Amino acid sequence: MPDSTLKNRIDAAQSANLALRERRNDRWYPQFHIAAPAGWINDPNGLCFYQGRYHAYFQHHPHSSQWGPMHWGHVSSVDLVTWTREPIALAPSLEEDRDGVFSGSAVEGDDGRLYAFYTGHRWRNGINEDEGNIQVQCMAVSSDGVTFEKHGVVVEGPADLLHFRDPKVWRTEGTWWMVFGACSARNRGEVWLYRSENLTDWVFDRILYRDPDEDSFMLECPDFFPLGDHWVLLICPMGRTPRGYTGRNGHHAGYVVGEWTPGGDFSPLTEYRHLDWGHNFYAPQTFEAPDGRRILFAWMGAFDRELPTQADEWAGQLTVPRVLSLDSRLRLRNRPVAEIALLGKDSRAFGTFTASEGVRDVVAGIDTAEIDLVLDLHATTAERAGLSIGRTSDGAEAAFVAYDDQMGRVVLDRRASVTADRGIRSAPARATEDGTLALRVLVDRGSVEVFLNEGEESISSFAFPGAGERRVALMVESGEAAVKELTIRPMSGHWG
Known part of the structure; x- marks a missing residue:
């Protein structure tokens, strides 16, 4: 569809969200966390520093406080704590993303433009997930980080995979890499790795990681990045069985630390560990700040239960931004960015x-x-x-x-x-x-x-x-x- 269709969909979403905002109850609405003006949000997307500003996009249903067809909401900041609301960045407008512009990431290309990668989502039966998903990885490009032009599908998904989503893109040693989560034909959670020389043409490299937990059927929202001499893989396993203090939420987020050389296998050095132990922490995503810090946002929300705020016409917020580091035991530490002191x-x-x-x-x-x-x-x-x-x-x-x-x-x-x-x-x-x-x-x-x-x-x-x-x-x-x-x-x- 032409770009006018995307603009019309975004304008309609903005108008609906503005009307919803008029009915919002602020008794629990956050003062220093990122949330939408109204409506539902979940995963942080496209985290980056671009043209002198920090950008945080997020999964957003602007029409109600219930989960629905996903858009990308957007805020930006010069200091990580004082945020400006930007227009909705992406909305369903193509056949490939007709049922949702799902999660993804963003990087600055060699031409100075911002390249956003996301999962285009469709229901196989056109209604719900009873018969599974059709999911592909798509690309959109922007010259200002605010208005995007869609370029369609860059990675097709194997026809038999029910889950194939959440691309995270980065560059190492001159090559672009992409990881995303998959549910294998044998119903096991995996992280797949692709590579590219130009951000447009992608080829399969290997299965980077397969969850050893047989209960885990999908690894959502993977992220893969270096810290010191090691590489950290963030994953969100679906299907794990509660054991003791672990696995108590409907959705989990954790990490594995290991070694990786581009073109080789990932060699884990640790077991899977919780990144956060709370009720509401999911879909963490990171980016590298200009000063070299590895900064993380995650989603505070829930898919498996009704939130009291949904009656207030909003649902979900992001965590405060956090700096990551590895200690001598290869444990991933996370603490609020120093800029929080400004508040x-x-x-x-x-x-x-x-x-x-x-x-x-x-x-x-x-x-x-x-x-x-x-x-x-x-x-x-x-x-x-x-x-x-x-x-x-x-x-x-x-x-x-x-x-x-x-x-x-x-x-x-x-x-x-x-x-x-x-x-x-x-x-x-x-x-x-x-x-x-x-x-x-x-x-x-x-x-x-x-x-x-x-x-x-x-x-x-x-x-x-x-x-x-x-x-x-x-x-x-x-x-x-x-x-x-x-x-x-x-x-x-x-x-x-």
């Missing part, structure tokens, strides 16, 4: 003290905050000690973030949440050499992100507080907590 207001420090058993209000009337809590585990006798977040006058709390000494883990407990979306998630915790455990907690109106010891582990979850004044309290159970530091900084909004 902080005047901080309040409470010093060093010992807290006895019970609940101690720390601050009231606060919707958004960055909280630093450092516990001396050698001197702490409590079975659980941490922060009651979004606490209202009736004692209900959106989340309890605490170190649990019996579990040896940090828990994010939503048992007192006012919504039906409850449950507990936890991450393994260990004291540093000086015996301390540092928790950095980012609280938005309806979400909590917890980072342990400079990003050794993280827990990201929605947590919806009740009506009324929201408080943060220190809660200690069965003993005393030795607090070395407690600092709270309110956070400002982020739209420029």
